[in-house]
Amino acid sequence: MKSFLLLLFILAFSFTLNAQFRTVHGQVLSSDIAIENINITIKNLKITVKSGANGKFRIDNVPDGYQEFSFSGIGYQNRNLKLLVDKNLNNLSINILSAESNLNDVVVTGVNRATQLRKSPVPISVISKKLMDQNVNTNLIEAIVKGIPGITAVTTGPNVSKPFIRGLGYNRVLTLYDGLRQEGQQWGDEHGIEVDEYGIARVEVVKGPASLTYGSDALAGVINMIPLNPTFENKHFTGDFTTNYQSNNGMFGTSLGLALKNNDWKYTVRATGKTAHNYQNKVDGLVFGTGFREYNLSAAARVDKDWGYSKTAITYYDNVMEIPDGSRDSISRKFTQQVLDDGDNIKNRPIVPENRLNSYTINPLHQHIQHYRIYNTSQFKFKNSDLNILIGGQQSVRREYNHPTLPQQAGLYVVLNTFNYDIKYNLPDISGFETTIGLNGMYQGNRSKAATDFPIPNYNLFDIGAFYFAKKSIGKIDISGGIRIDKRNIKWDDFYVGINPQTGFGQQVNANNSTGNLQFPNFEKNYYGVSGSLGMTYNISEKLLIKANIARGYRAPNITEIGSNGLDPGAHIVYLGNRTFKPEFNLQQDVGVIAYLKDINLSLEIFNNDIQNYIYQSRLSDENGNPVVIVPGNLTYQYQQSKAKLYGAEIAVNLHPSNMKWLSFNNSLAYVTGLNKDDELLNKHGNAAKYLPFIPPLQIRSEVKVTAQKPLGCLDKPYIKVDVAIFDDQNKFYALDNTETFTAGYTLFNAGIGSTLKSKSGKPLFDIFIQADNIFNTAYQSNLNRLKYFEYYQSAPNGRSGIYNMGRNLSFKMIIPL
16 A cells, blocks of 8 residues: 555656656737736736836746636726647737726726726716816716706805715715825815816716725715826827807916926926806806916826835915905996995995906905825835825815905914825735725824915824725625724814914913913813625626615714804804814715617616714804804804705616617606704794705706717817706705705706828827807806895895806817827
8 A cells, every 4th residue: 555655656756857847937918008007817826917108018937738728807808818838838818808888987986996887886986087178067076966966066156166976065065085084174165176277187976975995085085086097108108288258257367388208207297277267147247256276286207116006196276366345336236345344334335347347456465275196196005905095284274354444364364284004905816805994094284374364174084994805706796895993083172362463363362361261171082983884786797787776974073063153254254163062973875777789878876875973054143132242244054963854866868779779868857855854943943944954956967968980070079069067955954043045946058079180191299179058048047156145134125135147158179189
């Protein structure tokens, strides 16, 4: 027996010596472009590697003989090959095809690995630069609102739009720039998004709690703005020049972007400028105090190596924007301007001269916002896993000048410094499970400088959270979910405010100052949150899906909700916070059906959102029902907290007949209802307190677009489109203390044409887009327009109260490739 075993061992050892093991080298391409992150698997050996930044891969210890290779990656069609591994198999060149279906669009927002729309149970929408260019956009958020159902915005004039997702906004919507969370002064109505709209190539939107990945402030969802990544040619400059004019407010915008590749290094730089005078409508004429001037600079450098990549980028945003207050002459309804501090009487202010209304000169009463950002994002690839690190620093400087007799004195002057960190490790796949662990958060400090008004204290905040995420495909079912734990610490010291004897205005003083009053007593508190999600996508077929997801979100109260006690001069509101507020938690259920058929795409998304400890603003009234006035000419709002429920649906029906490829007919409907579930308040005030504030009405959008399938002379596939946006009455509003009022519905008609112009040789010369919004110059007020409530009289001779939205607007945009 021992001799027999010895003989078997000798034979096996001899066979092993004679067997050949080789290293297989190759490169993965698609349309002659090297593709990274493609999985190369030898099935019977259960070996998997990923292609690097240059598309190249290497597999060691592959035995001679026929082996089955599989090439797969997100956004590309799978390819299977049976190859003979021997001494002649050298430097494989494998071509794979891209997956063109919208169901395979790659997204990176709200998940921890790049994934496909069809596999994600979380409702995610994507809008491209091409679609944004084809619409009139007064700012980036407005472009997103027009392109994605369920997204709305609270506006303060044409240059300030704060995104809302399914009726929730402010600090409940987390905005990202290239994956880095955007930190400014998001708590205020008149604080916009500090991003260069011309430098964004793609926007990804998560609808619903995304606290699993990002922690606090993603309770309603996430908007990730991804910078433009131009086509690089090695050692040649490429780029684009964009120019844009809009007729309504005379806006001029220009943007120059350049790119250079030098072997493994890629460099980009962009400079943008925009300027506009007051916008206009047929009710108000030119709306005084709505002009702006904006500048943006950005630069980035990225290196790609076999070990991964590293990108470092800097951005600078500078916006000087006027502050409207809506004061008018009571008879003529012409706008008036404040010229006094002491002795100012709103009803006796002088009328604004006509030459000031269409001037590009910025008024002395304005706000100046600057935002600086520097960050690095890197990926380190291992054999079957990768480590992703994002660190960034940003500074937001906000000054609001509201003293006409001392215009150089800022009323509000706050500086917010933030350090962000985000570490994610994508573990090797185990039994088909793709798992990620991560740690992220931020440290920030906010300081008031030489100001006269102090709505919030100087505070420090530290945020940290850890999460686990996993996903797996089982046949036709894709499952994903995870859990997260968060901690946030916020604190501030005693903050005293006194009187400056030289100016008579307020100023920050120390505790020993005889004029000092303790406006913000010291405070420190820790907030904790547990959040997570679990979802499933059932692929009935390649083109028909059912999705379901349940998620728990978490949001710690922001600084105004717990700490405010003063006037925000830009908003003309005195905010009063509450230190006893608890964190918000919500539980949202989403169900969706998506069908991508031959001639029609259909989608239906239904959601239900229950919120604990919901925080909202409400006007403050005394025991007789009269508005409380702490600072004359300014409203007073006090934050409240209660249970809330939001529910609704989004429907999209997009027709694209296969026998009429030149025609598309796209339709969408979005509906949400927000209910206040505070039983005590409801029992006392009834229907006046039934609904939540800032809930958008039912809205329907339809677009008919005709696109030539062949060039027409020098025009490459020109298009013409007509669209209509219908907004229903909003009679479900928070009416207590006149916080909100009824808003009449309205319909807006828009149209546009565009094309790429090419030379006789076929070289693109430039893209041109001409768009008309509100063609019939309809006078309307959005219920999310804050200027609707800028009114100082109980009634007006023309029966119109507050300020109306923008009238007819023609836009001309040209993009010249360089």
